[in-house]
Structure formats: C-alpha cells, structure tokens
Amino acid sequence: MRVIVIGAGAVGAASALALAEAGAEVVVVDRVGVAGETSSRCEGNILVSDKGPGAEAELAIVANRAWRSLAERLDDERGPGRPATEFEAKGGIVVAFPGGEGALADFAGTQRGIGIRAVELDAPELRSSSRTCRTRSAAASTTPTTRRCSRASRRRRCSRGRCASGRSCASPR
Numbered sequence: 001m002r003v004i005v006i007g008a009g010a011v012g013a014a015s016a017l018a019l020a021e022a023g024a025e026v027v028v029v030d031r032v033g034v035a036g037e038t039s040s041r042c043e044g045n046i047l048v049s050d051k052g053p054g055a056e057a058e059l060a061i062v063a064n065r066a067w068r069s070l071a072e073r074l075d076d077e078r079g080p081g082r083p084a085t086e087f088e089a090k091g092g093i094v095v096a097f098p099g100g101e102g103a104l105a106d107f108a109g110t111q112r113g114i115g116i117r118a119v120e121l122d123a124p125e126l127r128s129s130s131r132t133c134r135t136r137s138a139a140a141s142t143t144p145t146t147r148r149c150s151r152a153s154r155r156r157r158c159s160r161g162r163c164a165s166g167r168s169c170a171s172p173r
Contacts, residue, residue, distance in 0.1 A: 004029060009039035049092025049143040053114045093142045101139040108141035118143055
C-alpha cells in the first residue's frame, strides 16, 4: 500500500509512523517541514476534564494514552544529544458557582463512569489546591495529575461563566 500524508505536524507525523510500521510505503508532504506550523505553536493539550460521556471523551482518553506511549517510545529511542519529547501530563479543574455543586458532582460522576479520574473538591480544598483558583467558586472537580487552574486555561474553558460542558464555572477574570 502506498500512502501520502498531508501535513508533518504531530498528527500527520504520528499517522505516517503508524502507517509505515503497518507496512505502508509512506510519503509525508508539508509546505514548511516537520512541526513547522500549528504543532510548533499550539499547547497540544488533550483535555479530558471538561468532557462527559460520548465520542469526544472516548477520543480524548485514547489520544492521551497514545501520546503518552509515543512520547515514552520516542524518548527510549532518542539518540545522544537529541532533545527529549515535550510531553507533560497535566490535570484540569472545572469549578462551579454556589448552587452548581450538585450539577458538578453529577458531571464528575459521569466522568468516573467512563474511566476519567475525577475528584471532587469543596471550596476550601479548591482554594488550598490552586493559587489561581481563589474565586467565589463553591466546588470543583479535578482530573489530577497536577492540580492547576491557570488564568489562561480558565479563559479558554470558560466563556461568560459557562464551561464547554455547559456547567457553571469560575469567571475568567
């Protein structure tokens, strides 16, 4: 089988590797070069903290597992003087305003039901676990590897007090 992969970013390069290992003859075409565009500028997050059951969560879980495995493999195969793979497992925090604790607890329960490690935090636990999440939030659900909630991540996940899941969340201020 002969395959042309368009794009030498993270997804294109990983796809080309998998195809080649499966026996395909692969040509990768990119207008700039390996990881020269979006892959060199994006955060590369595979976020599961805001996903309820469904295809998007399933894809995020599988993708997270695949990238961890690939990063370990690439680091094991890395030659002397070559840089390490930039893979950092991070957690996420989804927060609720007062009155939204029940909905957030239900959401965390659905996440646990599909294999996402969701830990509920009350307001004091949230404030002690994250320096930047000291809002008037009443509760939180965290998918811990590290417990972080940066101002930038709150801005990305929250829009006018609503998270991607539709649940209430901290103001992005």
